[in-house]
Amino acid sequence: MDIITITDLSKTFKVPKRKEGLKSAIQSVFRRQYETKHAVKNVTFRVRSGEIVGLLGPNGAGKSTIIKALTGILSPTSGEIRVLGFEPFSQRKDYVRHIGALFGQKSQLWWDIPPADSFTLSQHLYEIPKQEFERRKNDLVEKLGIQDIIHKPARNLSLGERMKCEFVMALLHRPKLVFLDEPTIGLDVFAKQAIREFITYTNKEYGTTYILTTHDMDDIEHLAHRVIVISGGEKVFDDSFAALRKIAGVTKHVRVVTQKKVVLPKKGVRGVMHISPYEAQFVLDREILGIRDLVKAIAQKTEIIDLTITDPPVETIIAQLYQAKA
Amino acid sequence: MKHWLRIEAVCASLAIRSRMAYRLDFSLSFIGMFLAHLALPIYIVLLYGVSAGFGEWSIGDMLLLTGTIQLARGATSMIMSGLIWHTNERVQQGTFDLLLLAPVNALGHLLNRSIDFEDSGLFLSGMLVFIIAVVISGITWWQALLLALLASFAIMFFASLYILFAAITVRYISTLRLFEFQDIAAQYAQFPLHIYPSLLATLFITLIPLAVVGYIPVGVVTGHLPMIMLGSLIFPVLFLGFSVWYWHNTLTHYTSAGG
Amino acid sequence: MAFSSLVRLHFQHVITYRAHFLLSLLSGPLYFSVQYFVWSALLAGGAVAGFELQTIVTYFVLAMLLQYWHFDYSDYDVQRFVREGTLNGIILRPLTLHTWLFSKKIASRGLAVLLEVLPLSLFAMAIFGVSVLTPHGDLAAFAALLVIVFILRFALAMLIGHAAFWMTNIHGLRMLMIPIFLFMAGSLFPLNILPLWAQHIAFWMPTQFFVYAPASVFLGNYALAGHTDVWSVVLLGIGWVVVIYLLLWLVQRRAQYKYEGVGQ
Numbered sequence: 001m002d003i004i005t006i007t008d009l010s011k012t013f014k015v016p017k018r019k020e021g022l023k024s025a026i027q028s029v030f031r032r033q034y035e036t037k038h039a040v041k042n043v044t045f046r047v048r049s050g051e052i053v054g055l056l057g058p059n060g061a062g063k064s065t066i067i068k069a070l071t072g073i074l075s076p077t078s079g080e081i082r083v084l085g086f087e088p089f090s091q092r093k094d095y096v097r098h099i100g101a102l103f104g105q106k107s108q109l110w111w112d113i114p115p116a117d118s119f120t121l122s123q124h125l126y127e128i129p130k131q132e133f134e135r136r137k138n139d140l141v142e143k144l145g146i147q148d149i150i151h152k153p154a155r156n157l158s159l160g161e162r163m164k165c166e167f168v169m170a171l172l173h174r175p176k177l178v179f180l181d182e183p184t185i186g187l188d189v190f191a192k193q194a195i196r197e198f199i200t201y202t203n204k205e206y207g208t209t210y211i212l213t214t215h216d217m218d219d220i221e222h223l224a225h226r227v228i229v230i231s232g233g234e235k236v237f238d239d240s241f242a243a244l245r246k247i248a249g250v251t252k253h254v255r256v257v258t259q260k261k262v263v264l265p266k267k268g269v270r271g272v273m274h275i276s277p278y279e280a281q282f283v284l285d286r287e288i289l290g291i292r293d294l295v296k297a298i299a300q301k302t303e304i305i306d307l308t309i310t311d312p313p314v315e316t317i318i319a320q321l322y323q324a325k326a
Numbered sequence: 327m328k329h330w331l332r333i334e335a336v337c338a339s340l341a342i343r344s345r346m347a348y349r350l351d352f353s354l355s356f357i358g359m360f361l362a363h364l365a366l367p368i369y370i371v372l373l374y375g376v377s378a379g380f381g382e383w384s385i386g387d388m389l390l391l392t393g394t395i396q397l398a399r400g401a402t403s404m405i406m407s408g409l410i411w412h413t414n415e416r417v418q419q420g421t422f423d424l425l426l427l428a429p430v431n432a433l434g435h436l437l438n439r440s441i442d443f444e445d446s447g448l449f450l451s452g453m454l455v456f457i458i459a460v461v462i463s464g465i466t467w468w469q470a471l472l473l474a475l476l477a478s479f480a481i482m483f484f485a486s487l488y489i490l491f492a493a494i495t496v497r498y499i500s501t502l503r504l505f506e507f508q509d510i511a512a513q514y515a516q517f518p519l520h521i522y523p524s525l526l527a528t529l530f531i532t533l534i535p536l537a538v539v540g541y542i543p544v545g546v547v548t549g550h551l552p553m554i555m556l557g558s559l560i561f562p563v564l565f566l567g568f569s570v571w572y573w574h575n576t577l578t579h580y581t582s583a584g585g
Numbered sequence: 586m587a588f589s590s591l592v593r594l595h596f597q598h599v600i601t602y603r604a605h606f607l608l609s610l611l612s613g614p615l616y617f618s619v620q621y622f623v624w625s626a627l628l629a630g631g632a633v634a635g636f637e638l639q640t641i642v643t644y645f646v647l648a649m650l651l652q653y654w655h656f657d658y659s660d661y662d663v664q665r666f667v668r669e670g671t672l673n674g675i676i677l678r679p680l681t682l683h684t685w686l687f688s689k690k691i692a693s694r695g696l697a698v699l700l701e702v703l704p705l706s707l708f709a710m711a712i713f714g715v716s717v718l719t720p721h722g723d724l725a726a727f728a729a730l731l732v733i734v735f736i737l738r739f740a741l742a743m744l745i746g747h748a749a750f751w752m753t754n755i756h757g758l759r760m761l762m763i764p765i766f767l768f769m770a771g772s773l774f775p776l777n778i779l780p781l782w783a784q785h786i787a788f789w790m791p792t793q794f795f796v797y798a799p800a801s802v803f804l805g806n807y808a809l810a811g812h813t814d815v816w817s818v819v820l821l822g823i824g825w826v827v828v829i830y831l832l833l834w835l836v837q838r839r840a841q842y843k844y845e846g847v848g849q
Contacts, residue, residue, distance in 0.1 A: 068423060071426075071427060072426060072427075073423045073426045073427070073581065074581050074582070075581045075582045077582075092426060093429055093430065093431070094429070096427050096429045097429040099427075101424075103421075103424065106419065106420065106421045106424060107421075108424060110340055110344055112343075112344040112345075112347040112348075113340060113343045113344050117340055118340070120336055120340075121333070121336055121337065121340065124329075124332050124336045125333060125428055125429065125430065126429065127329070153347060348754045348757075350752065351752065351755075351756055351757035351758075352757060353757065354757030354758055354760060354761045355756055355757035355760040355761070357760075357761060358757065358759075358760030358761035358762070358764060359760055359763075361763075361764035362760070362763040362764040362767055364764070365764060365767040365768060366773070368768070369773050369774050372774060372778050373623075373627065373774075373778075375778070376633050376634040376778050377627040377628075377630060377631070377633040377634075378627070378630035378631055379627070379630070380626055380627075381630070499604050499605075499608075501604070501608065503605055503608050506608075506612045507611075507612065507615075510612060510616060513616070513619050514615075514619055517619070517622070517623055517626075520626075521622045521623060521625070522622050
């Protein structure tokens, strides 16, 4: 069953235009010039109940605008949105009862008091019966392992701890659909892991549908059943992660520092960005050469002092998507 | 409404708990606020010491005026001054959107979140001045009660200002300096209307009805103004209507243009 | 970094807040107009404490302009530096907090002169026929007082701001200062309408330099608690600058050891 249908969604903004310099700064006080920005252009997609869908794209691609239109915060300029049978913007008050939202960089917690106190606001806002509220709270808190944390003032918590509390806040009213905007941004590996497990758990246990935007390819790889890539306000890809891999390739960025002169293997190395006697940076195609084999090949010739393997930036993936299309 | 009041109660208790995280700071701020708002009544007393004052208005009448204004201002501030702080903070941190995720009316919820007891010092100093003024001016306690009831129109006026300022914060400029304009309105309201040119005086009854904050109720109760002047109390009601309309207009504007 | 380039750097930053400054073009006239109406009404009923309408209105215009001239936000700036741990950024560079914030003040007050003081002077001249450009008193003493109050207000703000090394929030402390400013600075009323005993207190307070001393020296009618010699007032001002700086130096020394250098 589809719970989200977006048809031909477009959103344009009027943004003030200003040149550099003092003179135009003063001018802009009296007369502002505007230009029209097309943040989202004719985007169409559907989401089925129980799916976890990742929205991937560089900064300013229009991901957040789509999320805001889906949550009823922004009105669409044109196109149609139906979520859970509602029209989010015009039926906002009734609609938002059924959804949850978490914005990685914007806290919903009260800064100076313990999260446990902040939770009571949700209880009353969503009119959750007292017993039911306690049961759900305990369940979520236990699942995230934050029993001791929720009684300390929010300002004394680490980012990871706070994020876990934000999840409780967003899920207390048992929403069918949850929007996550950069849920793992700035978190360490362990916190990321815990949060991913939690998302998977609620998805399986309660059938919660998730829409998440992220920069982090690992998030997408571990969580998303489906990936939608947004670039320049347009949908450029909509399929499984495996399909994305197939098109964009399975590349990693590698930086290696060695004791003696570094010799790179002939196959599997796609582009070399930098090479000097003891250091090399390059793109590795994992389909041709696995990381183990790469390490083995280099280590045969010299000792490895340092090795860093990272995901290629989203921009690279998008460039590859465009290449594949052409 | 019942739902709103329940949330208001929850928010009030959370606000108190938040503020009590800085108890010493709160006490200092309370004392500062209390004393600072005695400055204006003391200025009035000083003026009556060196001059003939404001025509028929005795020093008691003038203090009654100050007391009523401060009482109303203090009451409004406790419930609503957070509206500007809170909106300002949200606009600057880019969290204003999140307000729209609550399953309630946006202005109602913003009001819920805005309750704070920072201005309780203002309320108490208003109370003190009011009581002293009642004694000095020689009005009866029944008249004082009537005056306190009429102060609800003053609350309406200040509330409208806060709503307008919150809308301006979202729409044009995010600055706490907007508080100054509420202060200015209170200063103009502080003196009998006859000291202003007639055009300004008319403006203060109608379009910017700051006369209802103190001048008209106090004038009627003390007998300086005819009963019929109470008819002008319709203007703060209209003013409130306008500010709420403007807020909704701003929100519509925001949701179609912001982002 | 040279001091002048620091000032230029801050100037580029504060100019982005120009709209905040321009709000004064609205609030300033509203503030001193109310005093114009009040004193017109009072004087219509006979002379008041030897003031003429022109003089008293000029006083209130000056009071407003002076506050724009020495307005200071350094206390909150210090608090922010301490709370957010961004003080590290200053400590790690060949800078002191004092240099950083003082250059910021010069930049922001420079803009205030352009966007607040000048336009409002012209406004007052056009509407009330009040001239804030032609002094009646000792111009040299007035100039000296302008410099003194600029530094004095800064030093006091720094002193209050340093409380942030010990308290999490200095807002309350700042609020506590407000009634002192209101009663003892002369922004709400000229200090010489106070009863004599209160004038004696006001004379010995650093707050008289914020409004009353410079404004009345400009008008040539300085008289507080029987003192009328303007150069001894200037000396008193210098004395206060020295005292506050001494206190600031002491507090700063202790604050160094108190600083934890962590965010939040």
